[in-house]
C-alpha cells in the first residue's frame with residue numbers, strides 16, 4: 001500500500017532523513033521506534049506532504065500512485081491520514097468543526113451522530129464546542145486526534161505517539177479504537193487498511209498487535225523485525241544495542 | 253441652555269478631531285428630502301439588498317419596531333410593542349422637554365467639528381426609549397441609509413433604557429451602489445438606567461467612497477448592562493470612531509466586541525474606551541481585526557479604572573493577510589487606585605502555516621483551510637444577547653463574511 005524508496009528529506013536546509021526504505025502492505029500495521037530527534041515525525045510529515053519537508057531524493061508511492069509531488073490534500077483524498085504528536089491550536093475553530101471537516105462536510109452542526117462518535121472516545125459534548133487543542137490536556141489532545149481520524153476513516157493511518165501522556169484507562173480505549181480503524185478485528189485476509197505507529201512506551205502495542213517493527217536511527221531504518229522481539233531488545237538494551245544485535249544475529 | 257450649546261458648537265466648527273484624518277465637511281451637500289413609506293417593505297426593490305446587507309429586515313419580521321432614515325429624511329418609524337418608544341430625535345426634542353437632560357450630556361457638543369456640525373445642522377437620527385420595567389427581547393431595527401451622491405448625513409441618536417428595562421437594538425448603516433462619495437456623521441448617546449440593559453448590534457455596510465465619523469458614548473448606572481457588537485466587513489474610505497462607555501453606577505457592566513475586516517484602500521481607526529467609575533464595575537473590550545490589500549487599521553482599546561474593585565480587560569487580535577496592509581494595535585490601561593484589576597492581551601500576526609497544514613491533513617485545500625482559519629479568527633462568542641438575536645447576529649456575520657471571502 002505504501003512504498004518508500006531511497007528517501008532523503010531536508011528540513012530547513014538540514015538533512016533529517018537519509019536514504020530510507022519502507023514498505024507497508026495492505027492490511028499490515030508497522031510500528032516505528034527510535035530515539036528523540038531521529039526523524040520519526042519528520043517521516044510522517046513527509047509522507048503527508050507538508051511543504052517544508054523537502055524530498056531531495058527518492059519516491060513515495062501510495063496505492064500504486066507516485067505521490068511524491070502531491071499536495072497534502074491530494075494525498076488525503078487518496079486515503080492518507082495522521083494523528084499528530086503536537087497538533088496546533090486554532091482559535092475559533094471548534095473540535096466539532098474539525099470532526100465535520102474530517103467527515104468531508106465543510107459546514108455543519110454538532111449533531112447526535114457526532115456526539116455518539118465522541119462518546120466512544122470518552123469525549124463530552126462541551127468538549128466538541130471548545131477551540132481545537134486550545135488548553136487541551138496531553139491525553140485530551142490524543143483522544144481528539146483519534147476522534148478526528150474516526151470521522152475521517154483513512155485507508156492508511158499514521159499515529160504519532162498516540163499513547164504518550166495518556167492514562168491507563170484511556171490507552172485501552174484508544175488502543176481498541178485504533179484496532180477498529182486498522183481492521184485488526186477482522187481476519188488477516190480481510191484486512192484492508194494499514195498503518196504506521198510511532199510509540200516510545202509501546203503501551204498501545206498491548207492492544208494492537210503489529211505485523212512488523214522498525215528502529216530508526218539518524219534518519220535511517222537501522223533494523224526491522226518482529227515487534228515483540230524488537231520491543232524487548234529496546235527495553236532491555238537500548239536502541240543502539242538492539243541494532244547491533246540485529247546485525248550480528250541477522251534479522252530479529 | 254440651547255443658545256449656550258449653539259455657541260459652543262459654533263466655536264468648535266473648525267476644531268479638528270484628535271484622531272483620524274481631517275475631512276472637509278463643506279465638500280458634501282445637504283441632500284434632498286424623501287417621501288415617507290407606509291411600510292418598510294415599500295422601499296424600492298433596488299435598495300432591499302442594501303438593507304439586508306446591513307442586517308435590516310424589510311419585512312419587519314422578528315422586529316419590535318423599525319426606523320429608516322434615508323439621507324436627511326425619516327421615511328419610516330413604527331413600533332409594534334408596548335413599552336417601547338421610537339421616533340425621530342428631532343420630534344422627540346419637540347415632544348419631550350426633559351430630553352434636554354440627555355442631549356449632549358454624554359458627549360461634549362464641542363468635542364470636534366463633527367459633533368459641532370451635528371448640533372448646527374442636525375437631520376434627525378433616532379430616539380428609542382424602553383419604559384421602566386419593560387422587557388422586549390425582540391430587537392428594534394434602525395437603518396441609516398444614504399442614497400444620494402456627495403451628501404452628508406448628520407444624525408443624533410438617543411437611546412434610553414429606563415430602570416429595570418431591557419432594550420435590544422440592531423442598527424444598520426448602509427449606502428446605495430449609486431453613491432460614489434458621502435459623509436456620515438452620527439452622534440449616539442446611550443443611557444442605561446439602574447438595573448437596565450441595552451444590547452446594541454451595529455453593522456456598517458459602507459462602500460469605498462464613504463467617510464464616516466461616529467461619535468458615541470454610553471452612560472451606565474447601578475447594575476446596568478451594556479453590550480455592543482460591531483461588525484464592519486465592507487470597504488470604506490475612512491472611518492474613525494472611539495466610543496466611550498462610562499460605567500458610573502455600582503456594578504455597571506460593559507462588553508464591547510468588534511469585528512473588522514478591512515480590504516482595498518480602507519482606512520479605519522476604531523477603538524473602544526471604558527471608564528470604570530462605579531464600585532465593582534466591569535468592562536471587557538474584545539476586538540478582531542483583519543487587514544488585507546492596502547488596508548490600514550488602527551485598533552484601540554482603553555480602560556480607565558477609577559473605582560474600587562473595578563475590573564477591565566482588553567483583548568485585541570489582528571491578522572495580517574497582505575504585506576502592503578498595516579495594523580496598529582494600541583491597548584491602553586490606566587489605573588488611579590490600588591484596589592482594581594486591569595489587563596490586556598494583544599497579538600498581531602499572520603496565519604500560521606502549521607494551522608493550514610493541520611486542516612489540509614483533514615482533507616481541506618489550502619484555500620479552504622485559510623478561509624476556515626479566518627472564519628475562526630473572527631468568531632467571537634456573542635454573549636449577552638437573547639438567543640434568537642444571538643443566532644441572527646451570527647447569521648448576519650456569516651453573511652457579511654461570505655461576501656468578502
Ligand SMILES: Nc1ncnc2c1ncn2[C@@H]1O[C@H](COP(=O)(O)OP(=O)(O)OP(=O)(O)O)[C@@H](O)[C@H]1O
Pocket residue numbers: 011012014016034035036037038039040041042043052085
Ligand atoms: N522545522 C524544523 N526546523 C529545524 N529542525 C527541525 C524542524 N523539524 C524537525 N527538525 C529537526 O529534525 C530532527 C528530527 O525531528 P523529529 O521531530 O522528526 O524527531 P522525532 O523522531 O519525531 O523525535 P521525538 O521522539 O522527540 O518526537 C530533530 O533534530 C529536529 O530538531
Ligand SMILES: [Mg+2]
Pocket residue numbers: 040041042085160
Ligand atoms: Mg516526534
